Amino acid sequence: MSDATTTQSYAPGTHPDMPPPLLSSGVIYWVRKNLLSSWTNAVLTIVAFWGLWVILPPFYEWAFADAVFTAVDRSECQSLGDGACWAFIDERFKIFMYGFYPEPERWRVVLAFLLLFVALGPLLFDNFPYRGKAMLFSMAYPFIAAWLLLGGFGLTPVGTDEFAGMLLNVIIGVTGIAFSLPIGIVLALGRASQLPAVRIICITFIEFIRGVPLITLLFLASTMLSYFLPPGTSFDLLMRVLIMVTLFASGYMAEVIRGGLQAIPRGQYEAADSLGLKYWLSMRLVVLPQALKISIPGIVNTFIGLFKDTTLVIIIGLLDMLGMGRASLADANWAGLATEVYISIAIFFFLFCFAMSRYSLYLEKKLETGHQ
Amino acid sequence: MASIDTPAPSAHSDSGQRNILARLWYNKEARGVFLQILTVAILFSFIAYITSNAIANLELLGKTFSFDFLNVPANYDIGQTLIEYDSKSTHLRAGIVGMLNTLLIAVCGIITATALGFILGVLRLSPNWLVSKMVYCFIEYMRNVPVLLHILLLHASVVHLLPKPREAQEWANIADSIFFTNRGVFSPMPLPQDGFGWVTGAFVAAVAGVFIFSRWAKARQDATGQHLPVFWISLAALFGLPLLAYLLTGAPLDWDTPALKGFNFRGGFVIRPEFLALWLALSLYTSAFIAEIVRAGIMAIGRGQWEASLAVGISRGRTLNLVIIPQAMRVIVPPLTSQFLNLTKNSSLAIAIGYMDVVATVGGITLMQTGKEMETMMIVIGFYLTVSLLISSVMNWYNNRIKIVER
DSSP, rough: OHHHHHOOOOOOTTTOOOOOOOOSSSSHHHHHTSSSSSSSHHHHHHHHHHHHHHHHHHHHHIITTBOOOOSSHHHHHHHOOOOOOOOHHHHHHHHHHBBTTTTTGGGHHHHHHHHHHHHHHHOOOOOOHHHHHHHHHHHHHHHHHHHHHHHHHHHHHOGGBBBOOOHHHHHHHHHHHHHHHHHHEEEHHHHHHHOOOHHHHHHHHHHHHHHHHHHHHHHHHIIIOOOOOOOOOOOHHHHHHHHHHHHHHHHHHHHHHHHHHHHHHHHHEEEEEEEEOOHHIIIIIIHHHHHHHHHHHHHEEEEEEEHHHHGGGGGGTTOOOHHHHHTTTTTTTTTTTTTHHEEEEEEEHHHHHHHHHHHHHHHHHHHHHHHH | OOOOOOOGGGGGGOOOOOOOOOOOOOHHHHHHHHHHHHHHHHHHHHHHHHHHHHHHHHHHHTOOSGGGGGGOOOOOOOOOOOOOOOOOSSSHHHHHHHHHHHHHHHHHHHHHHHOOOOOOOEEEEEOOOHHHHHHHHHHHHHHSSSSSHHHHHHHEEEHHHSOOOOHHHHSEEETTTEEETTTEEEOOOOEETTTTHHHHHHHHHHHHHHHHHHHHHHHHHHHEEEEOOOOHHHHHHHHHHHHHHHHTTTTEEEEEEOETTTTTTEEEEEOOOHHHHHHHHHHHHHHHHHHHHHHHHTSSSSSSHHHHHHHHHHHHHIIIIIHHHHHHHHOOOOHHHHHHHHHHGGGGGGGTTTTTOHHHHIIIIIIHOOOOOHHHHHHHHHHHHHHHHHHHHHHHHHHHHHHHOOO
16 A cells, blocks of 8 residues: 555545455465364365375376277286276276177167157256247157167067167156156155045055165065966066166155145135036146146156166166166176266266256256246 | 036036046046056956966966975075074974075175264365265265176185185284185174173163263253263263173183184184175175265255354364254165165175175075975065065154254
8 A cells, every 4th residue: 555655645435456365365374274274174175185195196097197098808907007997998998888788789779768858858847949839849859769769660570678778767767767757757746646546556556666775666566466467478587677667756746746736825726616627627727737847847857867866777687778787797807896887878878868957957946036 | 636627517407418437437436446446457457367377387287386485395405594503403494594694794794884984974075175075976886876786896805815724823913813814804703691681781781870970961061051971971871880890700701713624714703795795795796875865955954054063163073063963864764774675675686796695595596496486586576575664664763853843
């Protein structure tokens, strides 16, 4: 200040802003505020740095510096470096993704996957162009995808026993969610119904599904489901698993939608009643559009959970991505690469699920501002 | 919800010719009864249909429906048992061993997951940027990768990274008594001798004393406002009294130390790699979810509570313990319950790494050996439903205890 007054004078209000004191801005301020604000904080910082020091450099060496990215088998890997052997993942990547799907037909898988996003667009974004018409495509999508994947009607048929790898995870996850949505809505409405018999049946079903592990339901599908069908009928394992996963997901879906239904103020029901709408009309035109909208984050979360749970099918012998990974460990040329395989599959699931959870968070924030 | 009634049929009597069925259909109560009868009828005929199918199928295969197989010797071994069991024991006993193993992993997992989850949840909100971000990365990694993958990865790590027993003898041990090997973690097992009863007695007395003391201290604090260091005194009593009794009675405890014999350690107390991997994976996975729940719970408590507490001179740590967490618990407990249920259900993934829980024993080997799909699956499902019901009723009881008393 003294400098300014001696060398130059300013009219009142024209003095340029002084830089803030060193301790209240910049890097030093940030470090003091965020890392060293108190004794406990400083200790925590030191412990955290120590933890990073213990974990990160060895991991970097293992995963990158000493890692081998191209090799023909394990022994070559070992001779080139003593880090991770990513060459194996590189070699198996396609089979992890497509499973045993015949190579010349794989464009169908890619196309079905891309169309999935086209079908999801109108469901997820309100401002999607031509939303009404696009919605029709979304409705038809499961059948189009089934035709693309299974073949027939002009395409080479592919058996469901050739479905494996990531393809299987996506099929089970998407089918489970798509078909559990209508069942979940009916169950949630049934649970909120004023008819005691309907309510009790729905509650029993939902609580049963939510009370047992998915594994036992999958065991049911693989061992017992055929007992309950007329003698002589049988259908393939994937179909049975899809049915069970759908029932499983609808139990959870019902609870998510129930949350949405409960968040709708009573006035909305009463308004619909006073307009003279019958039960189904009032639900379809007034209650459900609002309830489903606020349930979307919950539905996305259910999907993330279900998508992770699709790995459980390896227990009953289906080879999803994790199953393909585990089976590939038996390869004698590439022995002892469990960590590499599991970590790359973990990264894959992480990217998928993390992206979806960010989306659901974004939606929650958007809906929150809309309601207040 | 309720649909509106069309005007009562009597009002239309002038227009006349409605038949009785139509009139009943337009009456809300009558329609309700009719719909319910219809639903129940459809349900029962469906059940009757699948039951008749099941009976026909069982007859075709020459199978009967009975639980007699439970009394037949099981003829398989189980690695880890809490009660006495060998391959000559019955399927029933094998099933009980499996159920106890499930309960063991569930209880251990719930305890560690809750403790770790609360710590992570609080650290996530720490003013320390680095710690908060590290915890965030950990939570997101744990939550977004399938639990089965965690289990397999940790199992592979335990088996591959930990040394063989012979090498563990050399470097992977603590004071030559606890050994970390790829066959499990071996530690000395205490063997109580004569006179150990005094130590147990001292512990029971300490527990009773602490209970009475803490109630007295609370009453005193309510009356006078003076606060005693209840936690530290209790801790000292709980450990001190048994230790005193132990030393006074002349250390009546022998240790069965594990020793390397051949390729593996013998004796001592062993935590098998399957249990270790499953326990770690379930605890870490669930703790990430619990941490998010705790964080949401703490954030749901208004800033005013923090500021008021700090303003009257209570330290940050005590504010958290005495003001924030008790209020946050009301938000935390309901979702926490479902995490406990999830952990218990996820413990069924034990079968992937060969930990013998109820699914692996009854639903796995017993099913394969006896071919009794119906009966074994009924037992497994019944078991899980019972456990789920038990956990939710305990947590509901706890939730009712801590919820705001409205006057």
